[in-house]
Amino acid sequence: MNKPIKLPGLDHPITITPxxxxxxxxxxxxxxxxxxxxLCLKEASYxxxxxxxxxxxxxxxxxxxxxxxxxxxxGDCAYYSIPVGGERSxxxxxxxxxPFPGAAxxxxxxxxxxxxxxxxxxx
Numbered sequence: 001m002n003k004p005i006k007l008p009g010l011d012h013p014i015t016i017t018p019x020x021x022x023x024x025x026x027x028x029x030x031x032x033x034x035x036x037x038x039l040c041l042k043e044a045s046y047x048x049x050x051x052x053x054x055x056x057x058x059x060x061x062x063x064x065x066x067x068x069x070x071x072x073x074x075g076d077c078a079y080y081s082i083p084v085g086g087e088r089s090x091x092x093x094x095x096x097x098x099p100f101p102g103a104a105x106x107x108x109x110x111x112x113x114x115x116x117x118x119x120x121x122x123x
Contacts (some may be wrong), residue, residue, distance in 0.1 A: 009115075012073055015042045016105045019122070023050055027117045028084045029091075033057040039105060043073065051109035067091045074103040076117065085116065092116035 019040045025033040042048045062080040069077045074096050082089040094120035095110045096103060114120050 011097050012044050014044075014073060014102055016040070016103065017042075019050060023052060024119075024121045024123075025052070025112050026119050026121075027089060028080055030061065030084060031058070032061050032082060032117065033110070033112070039109060041103070041106060041111075047082050048122070049111050050122070051106045051111050054108050054110060057110050065091055069094075071096075073100065075100045080110070082100060082117070089116045 017040050019038040020036065022036050023033070023038040024031055024035075033052045033056055035052050037056060039051045039052050040048050041051055061082060061084065061101050063083055065079045065081050067078075067079040071077060075098060077094050077096055079091040080093040082092050082097070085092060092113050094113075096106055099106070099107055112120055
């Protein structure tokens with residue numbers, strides 16, 4: 001899990017490591033996520049992203065949207081909005097439900113855009 005994943009023929013490393021510190025996501029005074037089981041995904045030169053297991057996210061606070069994107073390294077990406085956050089929190093959450101093998105560990109995990117929630121705290 002700590003070894004960088006190199007995709008065949010591409011110079012685009014993805015590293016996924018456990019984040020053992022507590023990660024919380026809040027919006028509008030509500031804890032949307034709270035976990036000690038997050039994964040930290042580092043991809044090429046992009047900033048690291050914390051992925052949180054669905055079991056540690058208050059899924060009843062999220063609303064699935066029709067928005068979708070595609071990443072040539074991770075696969076098809078689906079999105080959720082957080083209605084309590086209003087317009088700011090549209091498509092605030094993303095997930096790769098069936099990622100490519102190089103990112104298989106993030107299946108069943110969610111990531112949050114930092115500017116679409118009040119806080120992502122790591123302690």
